[in-house]
Amino acid sequence: MDMVQHERFMQQAYQEALKALDEGEVPVGAVMVRDNRIIARGYNRIESLSDATAHAEIIAIGAASQACESWRLNDCTLYVTLEPCMMCLGAILQARIPSVVYAADDPRYGAIASNNHKPVVDASYKWFPQFLPGIMRDECSYLLKRFFSDLRKKS
Numbered sequence: 001m002d003m004v005q006h007e008r009f010m011q012q013a014y015q016e017a018l019k020a021l022d023e024g025e026v027p028v029g030a031v032m033v034r035d036n037r038i039i040a041r042g043y044n045r046i047e048s049l050s051d052a053t054a055h056a057e058i059i060a061i062g063a064a065s066q067a068c069e070s071w072r073l074n075d076c077t078l079y080v081t082l083e084p085c086m087m088c089l090g091a092i093l094q095a096r097i098p099s100v101v102y103a104a105d106d107p108r109y110g111a112i113a114s115n116n117h118k119p120v121v122d123a124s125y126k127w128f129p130q131f132l133p134g135i136m137r138d139e140c141s142y143l144l145k146r147f148f149s150d151l152r153k154k155s
Helices: 003-022 056-068 086-094 118-125 137-154
Strands: 029-034 037-043 076-082 099-104 130-133
Touching (some): 003 029, 003 037, 003 056, 003 137, 037 056, 056 076, 056 086, 076 137, 099 137
Parallel strands (some): 076 099, 099 130
Antiparallel strands (some): 029 076
């Protein structure tokens, strides 16, 4: 897939992140792509659902599993506006998602590249998803920084 396609799908994940922002959630959005078509969407709903697992990726994975009528998503690509955390990496591995495209790095909680979990995952799962970071990094990073800056001002 070329960069134009990656940007087109990341733009859709960004639109999901804006929905999270509108609801007062950390603005992270995700879309699942199969055969060059979006089959599922998700955005952070942790606060609104009172559910610590309601990350954008988890919601998109669940919706994609329903759309495909299978928990095996081994022909899909996940696009997400923030590097997935350890919980989401676990779901990605369990769902057999072979590739992840993400925008902003998460130095604190990121489990794909920011914190090197690959050796441990490789040892137990014998594979690690391919990943492409940085698509729309600036826009998605700005959205997150603005959200947390506004949150600090309110406190």
